[in-house]
Amino acid sequence: MPTVTIDDRIVEVPAGTNLIEAGQRVGIQIPHYCWHPRLSVVGQCRMCMVEIEGMPKLQTACSTQVVKDGMVVRTKTPAVLEAQRAIMEFLLINHPLDCPICDQAGECALQDYGFKHGQAFSRFRYEEKRTYPEKERVPLGPHVLLNMNRCIHCTRCVRFTQEISGTGEIGFFQRGARKEIGVFPGRPLDNPLSANVVDICPVGALTSTRFRFAERVWYLDKKPSLCTGCDVGCNVTIEHRRGRIRRYKPRLNPEVNDHWLCDFGRTTAERYDELPRLLAPRIRKDGTERAVSWREALDTTTQRLRARSNEGPLAFLGSGFLSSEEAFLLAALADAVDSPHRAIWVDSGPARRIPNPRGWIEGRDAAPNRRGAELAGLVPGKGGIDASELLVGDAAARCSFLFVADSDFGRAAHDPKVVERLRGAQFLVVMGWADTPLARVADIALPVATHAEREGTFVNVEGRLQRFSPAFPPPSQVREALSVLGELLARFRPELAGRSIAEVFADMAAQRPAFSGRRWEAIPATGTVLESIARVAPAAEG
Template structure:
């Protein structure tokens, strides 16, 4: 195995790994500061912050020959015997000079800069900069112009790392951004007539190591040090990007992609990035309600306390009989499994089907390899895997509609939870009319719809950041996540309601349910034990076993 010596510490790297000095040093626990290098973009070595000393150890004699000049770590690949020195006096002096040069005309308006607190310029200056400013310039204001509908550019805060330019050229493939002028007058700008308006545009703000690019959706909403972070999964489409939900006091402020080499690498799309606003929409259903008129004619609703819902929902559905259940692909694996178990405990012959799977357009793949799926729900594969345990046919939403229209159901429980800002409502009045003849209809949704107008029971659902559980994306990768924020007051997440309807004690524990499912089903056995933050491929354990154990 090739050996690399980082500050005297010998580390081994893989025989076929292609690492640069920054990555190799990171393995040894040494952080080489850098602005322009990003693992997902091409190397330009323009910021000069990662300058280090390197050398080569002679394999035969063990003598080390150093390169006389400093070299950029991002551009220097390591091989067997490479020597990296990251903390010599020469390197430290170089970093201080680079910091000084960058800060000569960088406006010191950190108090009003949105990046303050997560700014590499601040962090590196604190760590590597010099305490005193030698220049007598005291720039404070920055010119500002919008480069696109979602992104604004603070021109003078820019340090010209060109990460944003390379991103639009290499990952989104749209190339709206460019560098104008030369030398000290260099500026980032969009080409005239081509504003930064692509489906990944919001990502340039994450890439910007300083406060030059600002997200207009987040601008001045919250200082970053107030935000709490929760590793989460985006529910916007079947890609299921790993994300970080940044929130404070049960309010989401922004979403950021989380590095996951198996799913989204470093990226996420704007639809997902700004797709959290429905969580705080005042139009959401916020209480469990039951229609007072038994024939569902009137519009009068009675709010029922949740502990009472647990009993009355079961007795209402049991009294009606002939249960059909739509298991929404927005539910987690755990919730879907519990819903099926509850339905079968009410009616042993309950018809279980995958809920409505929303689709929009076609899959869109960008030059960087990132794909936005047409299937706008995060867990169809997971729900199908769960349903297969109960009914190997795995009927879909259309089968359920046919079942209901055919008069074979007398009651139905439709779970939905689709975010509202859809091109059209997820269900239209004609489709909803199929459910009009049922003696009991339970609708669990985020927002009122044509279907909830028909309902006997109207239950609130929760959004992606308010759930905990497991989602299985289009590539069969299961990702487990925790609840980031609490749902609005008075709303029980689906998991909690189902947990109580199963008669289980204590708080809803998705991990216990996940372990139980994994123990019961070969197709989901990979979910047993701890699932890594980057998820696990469900097919990893699928050998020849095809057993369908009965649910507990």
């Protein structure tokens, strides 16, 4: 591989690597607006000008590739710094001074580079600025608003719709100083990946209709996690303030979702605001419900499990929203009471597709972890009751005890007919974060954390095992499902009391062949493929 020297730092890179990427490898940030690692190179903003030894003029770093040994690059010479100042002055000539009311403030490349590479005064008269009257709040589609006065013509959004989504709704119109972006007549920006243009816009020209004026970004805490909208397993950053999720943003993972996130995935956290929260353990008796302590709730649950009534089977219904570790403990609890009746229910959803460098990944489950839950043991044993028999048939009415491990496992948890069928069990325990119609008819309701408040692993459609971590703690009377299931299981197998998630994962790896050889601490940031169920992603079309 050729070597290049950038500001006296030597780095070896693959042939064809551009200078921006080469600089990033040695911690040198070359400023840029139009360049993006997944979009074609246009060299449009001219912000990335650098000096290359042996070349008479400054060159754009984004379009200059390292092809042979010995290239010497300077990014801080007087000529380069003057060029950067000139470009910043040019970009700010017509830009409105509205940072205090702009949603991009605090994460704006124009602000950042203005402080770092610009100058503190303008030589341009304010009243002569170019403006776009009546184009400050133009809806390009259901998720994106355009403020044309803020646009710096980097064309990232245009190239995204042409090269990534393949839909081509956005284009350039007019010429010269009056140039503007917009959508073509009759073609709104409504493709499934449309909100990504907001993420890649370096300024405040494109804003999200959902996040607009919702929160100042410097108040947000940001934690890595996984999307729960489908079984693709997109990597996201949860951005919240004091435990209230404000938005999901895509987190780079080239093996899964790359830089992107679908519009549906961005909305999945909204259910945490839309549904009422289950905040304390609750027991219903003789038609009256009352809040109880965790000890009383778990003691009563244990008594019913130990009873092993001859009046019917003990059944356990899981969910694709359970982590693999939670599913493993639920299956172990079923084993502890000698019950083969354990299964999960996952709604089928419309296909969700996300591009990455290998092509596309397509998911069809409306939950993130059906495969992980099944591999962890949540499948019916010999003669066991399956999920459809509980939800569609009359199997619940034959059960002396039914444990539903997720109060919001799917649409059925809100369907009065299904709720009535499940309520037909002699004794019904429902665990979950949401106070759904199903939770409200349960004999015992156990409040547990959302996925943003707990840790665990999911297995996506390709068989990739990925970890997620808590973004914030749950409410005071709410516990993690792993803790609840672990305590119930320890009442039958005392040697398993107080197991950490790493220890539970180790037990699962020892007992479930699909997880064999994996260690909790060794799961990489991009995940690891469980070869036994991996399949090739569909190739990109076009």
